[in-house]
Amino acid sequence: MLPFLQFFILWPLAGFLLSLWVPRKKERLLSGIAIGTVGAQVLGALVFAGWWWLNGRPTLDIKQVVLYQSPEFEFYIDFYFDNITAVFAVVGAVLALVIAIFSKFYMHRESGFKRFFTALLLFFTGYNLVVFAGNFETLFVGWEILGITSFLLIAFYRDRYLPVKNGFKVLSFYRLGDICLILAMWMCHHLWYKNIAFSEWSDVSAMQEMFQLHDVWVTTIGILILVAASIKSAQLPFFTWLPRAMEGPTTSSAIFYGSLSVHIGVFLLLRTYPFWEYSGLIKGLVISVGLLTSLVASSIARVQSSVKTQIAYSSIAQIGLMFIEVALGFHLLALLHFASNAFLRTYQLLVSPSVLSYRVHDMFFNFVPRRWTASGTALHRFRQALYILSVKEWNFDFWLHRYLWRPFKWIGNRMRFLNQRGAGVSMALVLMTGAGGIMFKDNIHIDWYTYAPEIFAGLSLLLLLKAFSERGDASNAWQLAFFSQIFTVLAILLDKDVRWQDVVFYLSGTVVAAVVGYVCLRRIRALEGNIDLNEYHGHSYEHAGLALVFLISCLGMAGFPISPTFIGVDLMFTHISAHNLVLVFLSALNLLFLELTLLRIYTRIFLGQHKKTYHPIAFKSS
Numbered sequence: 001m002l003p004f005l006q007f008f009i010l011w012p013l014a015g016f017l018l019s020l021w022v023p024r025k026k027e028r029l030l031s032g033i034a035i036g037t038v039g040a041q042v043l044g045a046l047v048f049a050g051w052w053w054l055n056g057r058p059t060l061d062i063k064q065v066v067l068y069q070s071p072e073f074e075f076y077i078d079f080y081f082d083n084i085t086a087v088f089a090v091v092g093a094v095l096a097l098v099i100a101i102f103s104k105f106y107m108h109r110e111s112g113f114k115r116f117f118t119a120l121l122l123f124f125t126g127y128n129l130v131v132f133a134g135n136f137e138t139l140f141v142g143w144e145i146l147g148i149t150s151f152l153l154i155a156f157y158r159d160r161y162l163p164v165k166n167g168f169k170v171l172s173f174y175r176l177g178d179i180c181l182i183l184a185m186w187m188c189h190h191l192w193y194k195n196i197a198f199s200e201w202s203d204v205s206a207m208q209e210m211f212q213l214h215d216v217w218v219t220t221i222g223i224l225i226l227v228a229a230s231i232k233s234a235q236l237p238f239f240t241w242l243p244r245a246m247e248g249p250t251t252s253s254a255i256f257y258g259s260l261s262v263h264i265g266v267f268l269l270l271r272t273y274p275f276w277e278y279s280g281l282i283k284g285l286v287i288s289v290g291l292l293t294s295l296v297a298s299s300i301a302r303v304q305s306s307v308k309t310q311i312a313y314s315s316i317a318q319i320g321l322m323f324i325e326v327a328l329g330f331h332l333l334a335l336l337h338f339a340s341n342a343f344l345r346t347y348q349l350l351v352s353p354s355v356l357s358y359r360v361h362d363m364f365f366n367f368v369p370r371r372w373t374a375s376g377t378a379l380h381r382f383r384q385a386l387y388i389l390s391v392k393e394w395n396f397d398f399w400l401h402r403y404l405w406r407p408f409k410w411i412g413n414r415m416r417f418l419n420q421r422g423a424g425v426s427m428a429l430v431l432m433t434g435a436g437g438i439m440f441k442d443n444i445h446i447d448w449y450t451y452a453p454e455i456f457a458g459l460s461l462l463l464l465l466k467a468f469s470e471r472g473d474a475s476n477a478w479q480l481a482f483f484s485q486i487f488t489v490l491a492i493l494l495d496k497d498v499r500w501q502d503v504v505f506y507l508s509g510t511v512v513a514a515v516v517g518y519v520c521l522r523r524i525r526a527l528e529g530n531i532d533l534n535e536y537h538g539h540s541y542e543h544a545g546l547a548l549v550f551l552i553s554c555l556g557m558a559g560f561p562i563s564p565t566f567i568g569v570d571l572m573f574t575h576i577s578a579h580n581l582v583l584v585f586l587s588a589l590n591l592l593f594l595e596l597t598l599l600r601i602y603t604r605i606f607l608g609q610h611k612k613t614y615h616p617i618a619f620k621s622s
Contacts, residue, residue: 016125024113035104039097057082064077068567073571078135078137084267087339095260095343096255099346103120126146136185151168158606161608163248166247167247207278222282228265229269233262233266235265240393242315243304243306246309260342269323301313311349412470453492453580473531475525481594509566513553517557517598523546524605536603536611537605539610540606
């Protein structure tokens with residue numbers, strides 16, 4: 001039954017592709033496809049898990065297909081099955097089926113009925129790719145799909161301000177976690193000189209030897225994995241995005257932020273545990289993050305006025321305890337904890353509207369004011385201070401915005417000279433200089449190449465930061481984002497001899513997506529006139545097809561797994577020398593702000609309240 005592992009990926013993918021062709025008015029057919037797809041997945045998961053249990057619970061690992069191969073690089077899809085996969089696959093399928101059945105009635109006659117169910121099936125495909133992944137590359141494909149479907153479902157009510165704004169905020173944190181995973185993959189490539197499979201980490205003696213020989217690298221990879229897991233599971237200090245993600249429909253909140261997506265960080269720690277289990281520092285950090293998150297999130301949950309926010313912070317606190325269980329080696333307990341917490345939070349979120357109405361009704365007739373207590377004692381002052389901090393969510397959202405994102409926006413706002421007429425000529429001259437340096441390497445002094453890669457990577461980052469903070473014409477931001485990718489490629493070519501086939505493979509998806517996206521922007525300008533980025537335009541209301549094509553262009557250019565650029569990103573990082581940490585850091589920042597810049601253009605032009613006053617204006621929040 002080993003070949004049947006691919007069924008758990010291909011089946012939900014087939015359901016997603018089928019749902020794309022169904023007209024949006026066919027609600028019964030759309031929900032039937034989703035329920036039938038997930039129902040078959042539940043049956044298949046239970047049968048496969050039963051067969052696997054009766055046969056002694058062997059660890060299954062199958063290399064499915066090699067997508068790209070070169071003398072120094074191999075990108076392949078690998079599927080893996082063990083007790084961790086079994087629990088996450090069965091729990092995920094059952095909960096997805098419950099949500100699909102519930103959503104058939106809950107989303108009835110919603111204008112975005114089809115969007116919801118197609119996004120749900122795409123999410124389910126990405127979730128299965130993550131839990132069945134046998135290597136980092138396969139896991140990262142599913143990881144990216146989870147991120148974009150989260151953004152789409154948070155911004156489901158796309159004619160409202162807060163859902164769109166909070167969806168982009170969540171995406172920015174998710175992208176930071178993506179970059180941490182990419183850096184961990186890059187370091188693993190240079191440790192093993194190949195794409196490492198998770199099954200190879202089960203060799204205890206080899207892992208102990210690797211830790212002794214490369215303890216700094218192993219510790220750094222462990223920290224990057226911890227940061228990625230903390231972001232995905234909303235742990236300290238990144239937990240403030242989770243309650244903002246509740247702007248989407250209640251059913252998507254239940255499956256994403258109550259049950260499945262929010263537990264992917266726990267899965268990542270469980271899957272990579274054999275790699276960092278010999279590092280006391282990493283174990284201590286995981287325990288510290290889990291403990292502090294549990295304490296802080298519990299205090300915040302007790303003072304929230306919104307029932308969905310209370311559930312969100314309660315779930316965060318429980319996931320913090322799971323982090324501790326994983327670090328201490330209690331993996332069976334962590335799996336049981338995951339299953340129970342996922343089912344509980346899904347139930348709580350689905351019934352929360354009904355419970356809230358009952359509580360409001362009960363409050364009108366049975367409310368009893370709290371008794372007055374003596375003030376002035378140290379305990380009372382401590383409780384009051386804790387209350388104020390909890391109401392303000394310990395100001396983590398403010399500090400993250402001020403010290404994580406605002407410095408980059410400040411730099412971008414200082415790049416005003418790029419708006420001047422001669423900026424294009426200057427960029428062309430710099431590009432010609434870089435291209436000449438590559439073509440005449442043998443005739444140029446070697447010292448120039450010591451700093452050239454970092455210079456071009458820094459210029460690429462400056463272009464992206466300018467595009468990220470752009471408030472003027474969207475076409476200018478789009479062009480800056482495209483030229484930044486040319487600078488990034490030049491930086492890597494100047495650092496190391498790279499095959500031209502690899503460069504063409506990377507740029508093929510980028511160039512096509514850039515051209516299509518630019519044509520979409522020109523078209524929307526011809527139809528609507530102004531496309532500045534100083535406000536939300538909401539043009540998806542009247543130009544839904546154009547919005548979809550532009551979104552696909554953004555994803556293709558950013559390296560989403562729908563174009564060769566996705567593999568090309570991993571390929572380009574592999575070519576960066578192991579000693580050139582400055583270049584890899586700048587390249588990682590480029591990838592971070594590339595997707596944020598492109599999707600910021602998409603949200604500003606096509607989402608939000610429609611700028612035309614004769615259309616209905618929605619409330620700010622859902």
